[in-house]
Amino acid sequence: PHCWTSCAGSSLTSSLRWSLRSVRESSTRSPSSWRREYWLKMEESVSMEMDNNVMDKEEGCYDSTEAAFSDDEEEVNNKGKKREFRFHPIKEAVVEEPADITPWLDQLDDTMKEKVQQLQKTSDTETQCEVMQEVVDLIMEEDFDPEQMSALASCLAELFKDHFRGDVLPDDITDESLEESVSKPVCLIFRNLVTMQEDNSGFSVLLDMLAEFYQKQPKIGYHLLYYLKASKAANGKMMLYESFAQATALGDLHTCLMMDMKACQEDDVRLLCYLTPSIYSEFPDETLRSGELLNMIVAVIDSTQLQELMCHVMMGNLVMFRKDSVLNILIQSLDWETFEQYSTWQLFLAHSVPLETIIPILQHLKYKEHPEALSCLLLQLRREKPSEEMVKMVLSRPCHHDDQFTTSILRHWASKHDDTLGEHIKAQLIKNNNQPRKRQR
Numbered sequence: 001p002h003c004w005t006s007c008a009g010s011s012l013t014s015s016l017r018w019s020l021r022s023v024r025e026s027s028t029r030s031p032s033s034w035r036r037e038y039w040l041k042m043e044e045s046v047s048m049e050m051d052n053n054v055m056d057k058e059e060g061c062y063d064s065t066e067a068a069f070s071d072d073e074e075e076v077n078n079k080g081k082k083r084e085f086r087f088h089p090i091k092e093a094v095v096e097e098p099a100d101i102t103p104w105l106d107q108l109d110d111t112m113k114e115k116v117q118q119l120q121k122t123s124d125t126e127t128q129c130e131v132m133q134e135v136v137d138l139i140m141e142e143d144f145d146p147e148q149m150s151a152l153a154s155c156l157a158e159l160f161k162d163h164f165r166g167d168v169l170p171d172d173i174t175d176e177s178l179e180e181s182v183s184k185p186v187c188l189i190f191r192n193l194v195t196m197q198e199d200n201s202g203f204s205v206l207l208d209m210l211a212e213f214y215q216k217q218p219k220i221g222y223h224l225l226y227y228l229k230a231s232k233a234a235n236g237k238m239m240l241y242e243s244f245a246q247a248t249a250l251g252d253l254h255t256c257l258m259m260d261m262k263a264c265q266e267d268d269v270r271l272l273c274y275l276t277p278s279i280y281s282e283f284p285d286e287t288l289r290s291g292e293l294l295n296m297i298v299a300v301i302d303s304t305q306l307q308e309l310m311c312h313v314m315m316g317n318l319v320m321f322r323k324d325s326v327l328n329i330l331i332q333s334l335d336w337e338t339f340e341q342y343s344t345w346q347l348f349l350a351h352s353v354p355l356e357t358i359i360p361i362l363q364h365l366k367y368k369e370h371p372e373a374l375s376c377l378l379l380q381l382r383r384e385k386p387s388e389e390m391v392k393m394v395l396s397r398p399c400h401h402d403d404q405f406t407t408s409i410l411r412h413w414a415s416k417h418d419d420t421l422g423e424h425i426k427a428q429l430i431k432n433n434n435q436p437r438k439r440q441r
Helices: 002-008 014-028 031-059 070-074 110-121 125-139 146-159 175-181 187-195 201-216 220-230 240-247 253-267 269-282 292-298 303-314 326-335 338-350 359-364 371-381 388-395 405-416 418-434
Strands: none
Touching: 110 125, 110 146, 125 146, 125 187, 125 201, 146 201, 175 220, 187 201, 187 220, 201 220, 201 240, 220 240, 220 253, 220 269, 240 253, 253 269, 253 292, 269 292, 269 303, 292 326, 292 338, 303 338, 326 338, 326 359, 326 371, 338 371, 359 371, 359 388, 371 405, 388 405, 388 418, 405 418
């Protein structure tokens, strides 16, 4: 008996302990009753152990050791590999629903209805492209009824909804991969517009069709920008986007461009960076006069993408600032987040804009509220030989006990350019002394 008690109290699993107890008690019970109970208990114990194992594994996902640094971080597990725990966000599953175009089919004429149904039935991209071209041809025919344009746009938006999901830009950017990425059925509308002359009667009809499509699926706006950038057939045709913007209900290039770039920013940051050089070069009046687009970009890019944009600037492929508006844009950026401000200053410094162009910004900078701008400006001023305007702006800053900006830059200039600094300070004192004063009574 003592032996059985000892075994039952040991660290054996619950199922084994129960088995031993059952054997001990079997002498006083009928074979059928204890066998039945045995299997019921075994099923229960197995279920409990499975639950315990799951809990153990879940608890094992967290390192219970204390926080440590340096050498402790290099500890490895029994297999000699460093344990890494990374956060993987759970992506919401996209429920694929079949395209339902029934509400709009009856609004199409018989010929167009047949073509749209063919698009619905086939999933082969090449076949879809062939049928889509036939649809475009029907749109440009003289007897095309504009009244069915809205219904047709709704059908196409529903049929090609998968085209507007996921990334647009290929992972490996080559001429071949870019051409493949724009060889989709919906791109047939873009391709036909690119190859047509604007005075062609079918051009305006197809453009109106695209504008109607835009109302149903706004993402087609930045997809058009991508096509005009990536497709060889669209080389030099970026101004087509301006015609598209004027044909939309918005009717304004700036508003349409900003809305499309905002949609691109929310969907695909890589594509946003890819489009940026072309957008700035092709639409300078819409992009350089304010910081709206710049703020969209610096709000979402990471350090690698920032460096890539700076390289584009250094190579002359991208101009994001010009003398007549850079000061206003930098003043706007003072209300942005810290990384956004640092990114803006890094992009500015990659340009060859003279520092004197933006030195008046010092009048707007407060040492507690604008440390990002003051830090970047301080590092840039120390590389410059002081000019009279620079010294004037530095000396005009309000005096505050904790504000070391003016003292720091003046001491640096005094150690490097003492004669020049002295002449400029002297000139400022003479100017102030010669200013007319109010007559004292």
